[in-house]
Amino acid sequence: MSKLIYLDNAATTKTAPEVVEAMLPFFTEYYGNPSSVYSFASKSKEAVTRQREIIAGALGAKANEIYFTAGGTESDNWAIKAAAEAYESKGKHIITSKIEHHAVLHTCEYLEHRGFEVTYLNVDENGVVDLEELKQAIRPDTILISIMFANNEIGTMEPVREIGEIAKEHGILFHTDAVQAFGQIPIQVDELHIDMLSASGHKLNGPKGIGFLYIRKGLRLKNFVHGGAQERKRRAGTENVPGIVGLGTAVARAIRTMEERTKLEKEIRDYLIDRVLKEIPYTKLNGHPTDRLPNNANFSFRFIEGEAMLLSLDMAGICGSSGSACTSGSLDPSHVLLAIGLPHEIAHGSLRLTLNEEITKEDIDYVVEHLKEIISNLRAMSPLYEDFIKKQTK
Known part of the structure; x- marks a missing residue:
């Protein structure tokens, strides 16, 4: 492929060179198990402690409130399952939304099979949760509200501060899946009344296979993985030291570059949106x-199939997606697009383009010109489009 324009950064990001550089010594030089008592392992233990402090600082949290996981999916599972198990004596009702990532939705479905009740909130045409509907959904037996910080498909940011205030007012735990938002938007857990927060390294130029769960001190959540005493006995297993170092380095980089980086991304994003529309x-x-x-x-x-569009874009060296990377093999339209009111035939023709700071206006010009040609060619083969045009010209 002579040209590559990568516009699927919501699926995963390129690991930053400084992240790779920071990780390398912990594969070959400082490879000791951080749980070991001899001095050789101290470098590994110190590194894990330092990354925990970096991540906690980015959230305005305490270091002992950060627990390392294998990524966002595990963090979501841990938060929801552990909260359900720990607080089921108070009640068995959970509130979430219809546009959550499947790591949340499928975990809630799992709990429904085990006697819990789940209310799935509607969203408006922009994908925003209705706060009044949330308030009305709260019951005496509600133990958890889990609403994502920002949607992974359509990018909509939810009113997290208001949700946190409502949860706190009613004495309900509030978890947010911040996998897409962390590193892109400033987040302070105390200001937003967040009790648990999930994040993943590979969404912010860190390595795959590493993430964390923030758990507010004082929550009596059960252990998620049983075995050794790692992660303060809540998640057993030898720490992924290179991954943790990579995650901490990526978080520090994301916080350091956030203001300038997101300003550039917004400018290029709006240029893309303006040209396409x-x-x-x-x-x-x-x-x-x-x-x-x-x-x-x-x-x-309208009038096209997303899969054919993605294949044509790929031939031009352009990487995009039609929704979440976790459901890219599915022939069903996005549950997010259906939830915001799009009919099946329009939801099938969706395209998600997610940028990074390396994308330029020249790249966008290349993308838009090819996209115009691709859409035109696909519509020319569409009976639906042909019928539509005939009706328009009558």
């Missing part, structure tokens, strides 16, 4: 027009 007819921007992730643009193109 003006130059490709019968196109809709999905998600909130302004309260969205800095790097996210999600479109629906």
